Amino acid sequence: MNFWTKIRQSLFLAQNVSVLSFTVFLIVTTFFTWYPILPIYLLDLGANDFQVGFSYTLLALSYALMQFLGGILSDIFGRKRLIIIPTFVFPILYFLAGNSSHWITLILFLIIANSLSALQLPSIYSMIAESVPKTKRGIAYSIFELFVVLGITIGPAIGMILIPCMNIKYLLYLTSLVTFLCALGRTIWLKETHYNRSKINQLDSYKKLFNKNMLLIILALSSLFLLFNLTVNGPFISLNAHEIMNLNKSKINLLFALGGLSAVIYSLWGGKIIDKLGSKKVLLYSTLGLGIFILLWSLSTPLWLIILLFAISYIFYQSCYIAYVSFLAEITHQQSRGLVIGFIGTCTGLIGSISPSLGGYLKYQFGPLLPFWIGLIFALITFLLLTKVKD
Helix, strand or coil, X not given: CHHHHHHHHHHHHHHHHHHHHHHHHHHHHHHCCCHHHHHXXXXXXXXXXXXXXXXXXXXXXXXXXXXXXXXXXXXXXXHHHXXXXXXXXXXXXXXXXXXXXXXXXXXXXXXXXXXXXXXXXXXXXXXXXXCCCHHHHHHHHHHHHHHHHHHHHXXXXXHHHHCCCCXXXXXXXXXXXXXXXXXXXXXXXXXXXXXXXXXXXXXXXXHHHCCHHHHHHHHHHHHHHHHHHHCCCCCHHHHHHHHCCCXXXXXHHHHHHHHHHHHHHHHHXXXXXXXXXXXXXXXXXXXHHHHHHHHHHHCCCCHHHHHHXXXXXXXXXXXXXXXXXXXXXXXXXHXXXXXXXXXXXXXXXXXXXXXXXXXXXXXXXXXXXHHHHHHHXXXXXXXXXXXXXXX
């Protein structure tokens, strides 16, 4: 009986990771057919450089604000419900975004979509953590992030082919259709992992949130997201590639596709590295690598060097993200995992949302390279703060 129970549990747990990984792959693939050139599309719809940067600040801010609420609701109502409901709203929002003829309208719908994505994020991370043994979490998150980066790789490649032939709004319609199909798949195949939905002990939860070590963690991860939003998650790579490196839209998509391909290769063994060395140590050195190599990329001129340095930067970014989510799982417990992950996500996201506007201002005042120099500073700050975090 115990043998068959273990077999059933193993299949059950693997199913959650598989369903989440495959559906996020489909969503991210269609999303990234158009997302790398979103800054240029916003310019085409009437935005200026500062407005593009401010739009990314709003996108980052919206992604931050709902994570804490999403974590609380996840611990109360369970992981599956908080994953499925937002997924059913995405199709409507992306369809409306595709119909937008002004940059403000487009950003408004993307902000709402980002908010719902943030609402479900603590549940996704928590479900993965609760679907595998502790010793396999690095591998589980690596598998999940592998499918994410596969989407980031394949999406721009598809976009590179389709964008010269069709308006971007049709790619948004495609995203709408795919998210609807993924919502159906998640409803059918995801299995709940958080059954003990007792009321949260607020005193114990606050003790976990408000202490010196948690403050250091929040400051370090906030600096990390300032780095992310100035580099890979922000508009400045696309803008720099377009305005300084003279790459057209198709070549920018190709750049992201090749960067994603390098991250895919890393992800095949990235989880094993984290399980062996520990998520904190991997996060430390990956952050430093990202800050250094993305700056070197911004200073490059030959096309081969632009591609090579961007690929290396993307490997460090992927390593950062796998280590980050594994680190969150390590410092949380099942009963309050959603709450703590949501709280950290909201705090770091709110602070990190400043960087696109900051970068847009610095770019306007001092030139296109300054956001990448500031990114290196945040990488160093993250490194120093993480060294002070107790294991």
